[in-house]
Amino acid sequence: MFQNIDLDTIDLLAPIPEGEPLRQYYYIAHLRKWVAEREAELGRKLTYQCRTFGCQMNAKDSEKFAGMLELMGFVASEEKIVDFVLYNTCTVRENANMKVYGHLGVLKTEKKKHPGMMIAICGCMMQEPDEVAKLKKTYRFLDIIFGTHNIFKFPELMYQRVQTGKMVVDVWNGTDMIVEDLPSERKFSFKCGINIAYGCNNFCSYCIVPYVRGRERSRKPEDIIREIKDVVADGVVEIMLLGQNVNSYGKTLENPISFADLLREVEKIEGLERIRFMTSHPKDLSDELIEVMAQSKKICRHFHLPLQSGSTRVLQDMNRRYTKERYLELVEKLRMAMPDIALTTDIIVGYPGETEEDFLDTMDVVDKADYDSAYTFIYSRRTGTPAAAREDQIPEDVVKDRFDRLLALVGEKSRERTDRFEGKTLPVLVEEKNSQLEGYVTGRLEYNTVVHLPGDESLIGKIVNVKLEEARGFYYMGKVEE
Ligand code: SAH
Ligand code: SF4
Ligand code: F3S
Numbered sequence: 001m002f003q004n005i006d007l008d009t010i011d012l013l014a015p016i017p018e019g020e021p022l023r024q025y026y027y028i029a030h031l032r033k034w035v036a037e038r039e040a041e042l043g044r045k046l047t048y049q050c051r052t053f054g055c056q057m058n059a060k061d062s063e064k065f066a067g068m069l070e071l072m073g074f075v076a077s078e079e080k081i082v083d084f085v086l087y088n089t090c091t092v093r094e095n096a097n098m099k100v101y102g103h104l105g106v107l108k109t110e111k112k113k114h115p116g117m118m119i120a121i122c123g124c125m126m127q128e129p130d131e132v133a134k135l136k137k138t139y140r141f142l143d144i145i146f147g148t149h150n151i152f153k154f155p156e157l158m159y160q161r162v163q164t165g166k167m168v169v170d171v172w173n174g175t176d177m178i179v180e181d182l183p184s185e186r187k188f189s190f191k192c193g194i195n196i197a198y199g200c201n202n203f204c205s206y207c208i209v210p211y212v213r214g215r216e217r218s219r220k221p222e223d224i225i226r227e228i229k230d231v232v233a234d235g236v237v238e239i240m241l242l243g244q245n246v247n248s249y250g251k252t253l254e255n256p257i258s259f260a261d262l263l264r265e266v267e268k269i270e271g272l273e274r275i276r277f278m279t280s281h282p283k284d285l286s287d288e289l290i291e292v293m294a295q296s297k298k299i300c301r302h303f304h305l306p307l308q309s310g311s312t313r314v315l316q317d318m319n320r321r322y323t324k325e326r327y328l329e330l331v332e333k334l335r336m337a338m339p340d341i342a343l344t345t346d347i348i349v350g351y352p353g354e355t356e357e358d359f360l361d362t363m364d365v366v367d368k369a370d371y372d373s374a375y376t377f378i379y380s381r382r383t384g385t386p387a388a389a390r391e392d393q394i395p396e397d398v399v400k401d402r403f404d405r406l407l408a409l410v411g412e413k414s415r416e417r418t419d420r421f422e423g424k425t426l427p428v429l430v431e432e433k434n435s436q437l438e439g440y441v442t443g444r445l446e447y448n449t450v451v452h453l454p455g456d457e458s459l460i461g462k463i464v465n466v467k468l469e470e471a472r473g474f475y476y477m478g479k480v481e482e
Contacts, residue, residue: 005025007025007028007029007032007071010025010026010029012026012029012030012033014026020152020177020179021152021179021180021181021182023156024068024152024153024154024155024156024182025155027155027156027158027159028068028071028072028155028183030159031072031073031155031158031159031162032071032072032073034072034162035072035073035074036073038083039073045073045074045075046073046074046075046083046084047074047075047076047077047079047082047083047084048066048069048074048075048076048077048082048083048084048085048086049076049077049078049079049082049084049085049086050062050065050066050069050086050088051085051086051087051088051103052088053087053088053089053090053096053099053100053123054088054089054090054092054096054123054124055090055092056193056240056242056278057193057195057198057213057242057244058088058089058090058123058124059187059193060192060193060194060195060242061088061122061123061148061151062086062088062187063184063185063186063187063192063193064151064152064182064183064184065086065088065122065151065154066184066185066187067182067183067184067185068154068155068182068183069084069086069185070183070185071183072155072158076185080110081110081113081114081117082117083116083117083118084117084118084119084120085107085117085118085119085120086119086120086121086122087100087103087104087119087120087121087122087123088122088123089121089122089123089124089125089126090123090124090125091123091124091125091127091128091131091208091212091382092124092207092208092209092380092382093377093378093380093382094380094381094382095380096125097125097131100121100125104121104139104142107119107141108139108141111141112141118143118144118158118161119141119142119143119144120142120143120144120145120146120154120157120158121135121142121144121145122144122145122146122147122148122151122154123147123148124148124208124209124212124213125212126145126146126147126148126171127147127148127149127171127211127212127213128208128211128212128383128384130383132145132169132171136167136169140167142167143161143167143168144157144158144161144167144168144169145167145168145169145170145171146168146169146170146171147170147171147172147212148212148213148214149171149172149173149174149175149177149214150170150171150172150175152179152182153170157170174214174215175214176215176217178198178217178219180219180223186231186236188431188461189234189235189236189461190235190236190237190238190429190431190460190461191236191237191238191239191240191274191429191431192231192236192239192240193239193240193241193242194224194227194228194231194239194240194241194242195219195242195243196218196219196224196241196242196243196246196249196259196262196277197216197217197218197219197242197243197244197245197246197248197249198213198214198216198217198219198243199213199214199215199216199217199244200213200215200216200244200245201215201216201245201248202244202245202281202319203319204308204318204319204320205317205318205319205385205386205387206318206348206351206379206382206385206387206388207382207385208382208384208385209244211384211385213244216244216245216248216252217252218243218249218250218251218252218253220253221250221253221257221261221262221265224241224262224266225265225266225269228266228269228272229269232269232270232271232272233271235461236272237271237272237273237274237429237461237463238272238273238274238275238276238429239266239272239274239275239276240276240277240278241262241263241266241275241276241277241278242277242278243277243278243279244279245279245280245281245284246259246277246278246279246280247259247280247281247284247285247286247289248281248284249262250262258286258288258289259277259286259289260286260288260289260291260292263275263277263289263292263293263296263299264292266298267292267296267297267298267299272298273298273429273463274298274300274429274446274463275296275298275299275300276299276300276302276448277299278304279304279306280303280304280305280306281306282305282306282307282320282322282326282327282330283320283321283322285305285330287333290333290334290337290338291337293337293338294337294338300446300447300448301338301340301341301342301446301447302341302342302343302344302372302446302447302448303334303341303342303343303344304343304344304345304346305327305330305331305334305343305344305345306345306346306347307327307345307346307347307362307365307366307369307374308320308346308347308348308351309347309348309351309354309358309361309362310324310327310358310361310362310363310364310365310366311324311354311357311358311359311361311362312324312325312361313358314351314353314354314358314361317351317353317387318351318387319386324361324364324365327365327369328365328368328369331343331368331369340447341447342372342417342447342448342449343369343370343371343372344371344372344373344374344375344448345369345371345374345375346374346375346376346377347362347366347374347375347376347377347406347410348377348378348379349362349376349377349378349379349399349402349403349406350378350379350394350398350399350402350403351379351387351394352379352387352390352391352392352393352394353390353392353394354379354394354402359402359406362406363405363406363409366406366409366410366413367409367413370413370416370417371410371413371414371417372414372417372418372447372448372449373410373414373474374410374413374414376403376406376407376410378399378400378403379394379399381393411473414473414474415471415473415474418449418471418472418473418474418475418476419471421445421447421449421468421471421476422468422469422470422471422476423467423468423469424467424468425465425466425467425468425481426445426446426465426466426468427445427446427463427464427465427466428443428444428445428451428453428463428464428465428466428478429443429444429461429462429463430442430443430453430455430459430460430461430462430463430464431443431444431460432460433456433457433460434452437452439454439455439456440452440453440454440455441453441454441455441456441457441459441460443459443464443466449474449475449476450474450475450476451466451468451475451476451477451478452475452476452477452478453466453477453478453479453480454479454480455480459480464480465480465481466478466479466480466481467479467480467481
């Protein structure tokens with residue numbers, strides 16, 4: 001890692017380095033000087049905030065932005081007014097976009113009151129030309145607009161903004177580049193996400209992700225392992241391997257390697273206690289992976305296996321490339337190999353052309369698969385995807401009715417599932433202070449279920465044995481077993 005690079009040794013008058021990430025460290029060094037000068041003028045530190053929407057990928061990217069900003073000399077702040085705000089956007093469903101526009105409306109007035117404030121906006125929404133055009137036209141107060149393919153370039157764009165005083169816009173159409181060794185500032189000291197692959201090649205008919213995140217690119221296993229070793233040496237005990245389809249990891253590398261093999265290597269890292277991953281596409285879930293998981297001491301017994309729909313006809317239409325029967329077969333295999341496994345899923349309701357019968361197939365799978373929990377989404381029409389062009393969109397009231405029925409079944413199922421560990425004592429990784437209950441902390445079982453227990457900050461980041469005294473629907477109330 002370049003984490004311990006000495007920025008003072010960078011010659012600010014030397015020619016700009018061509019290679020990455022050195023080029024960006026050069027700009028960070030320049031900006032650090034600029035931040036120091038501003039600090040001297042204002043007589044205080046400059047503050048920043050990253051506001052992150054969307055999935056774990058965005059959360060991970062935001063940790064990289066935070067790392068770069070901290071190297072420049074900014075300090076994190078939760079205040080309403082900060083010197084630098086970064087919006088890392090998501091566009092997977094329409095309401096994700098709406099949220100961002102809501103925030104921007106508020107920021108406009110804030111910036112009028114605080115003219116020195118800088119606002120950057122990046123992430124998946126910026127990969128949509130219509131959105132960028134709208135921002136450029138009606139949100140002139142924004143300072144930097146960039147996309148998902150050039151996040152490493154953030155220091156350079158910021159430097160450009162500082163130098164020119166003008167709005168900087170830089171969005172790439174795609175990339176085959178992977179820039180390693182960017183700084184990173186973890187949100188939690190004891191857990192973090194680790195990218196293993198970027199982009200997606202699956203083109204599910206409803207989904208915008210392949211268009212905004214580009215083609216699938218795997219990181220080299222040695223880079224992944226090195227990063228994990230570094231974070232473990234720095235106190236991390238739990239990692240989440242991240243990719244839109246982790247099961248297809250490594251297939252296009254110069255020296256191909258399977259996801260199962262990568263997991264075998266990660267397992268060997270000493271000091272690492274828990275391994276999670278997200279997301280698995282059912283079409284690529286191999287027997288080898290199930291075997292590696294079943295034998296592992298570190299891989300958490302939690303599998304997130306997005307269903308999307310239980311109807312084979314709809315699945316075919318969605319371009320998911322599995323059937324209802326195949327999906328249930330995979331569930332069966334996972335449960336045979338690991339009877340205690342927790343399964344979770346994603347489901348879309350109201351996909352164009354979905355009939356009552358199709359929907360009942362989804363309900364049937366939910367009934368049979370016994371999910372610990374399920375994320376349920378109302379289908380959202382994403383411009384540019386094949387499904388959005390269809391004329392058989394489902395009326396809102398029909399979707400709402402199906403959504404409510406599904407939610408009720410999912411809730412009932414997860415309550416049943418949560419009951420199963422009541423009274424048992426299981427290891428919990430304590431994650432944070434409980435924001436609602438004074439004197440309590442909150443953590444997770446390896447099954448990902450939330451547990452609240454009495455305790456103080458000294459427990460954060462530790463794995464402790466907890467007696468699960470009471471199951472309360474989706475979570476437990478417990479107590480540390482001495
Ligand atoms: N790569 C992951 C999912 C990434 S998006 C996978 O294949 O499972 C996360 C979830 O958002 C998806 O699983 C899907 O359920 C949901 N989603 C994606 N596009 C959507 C859309 N247009 N409308 C509603 N939900 C959508
Ligand atoms: Fe979207 Fe499908 Fe790719 Fe997941 S696998 S990101 S749902 S296109
Ligand atoms: Fe959203 Fe982009 Fe993730 S669209 S779900 S933030 S990959």
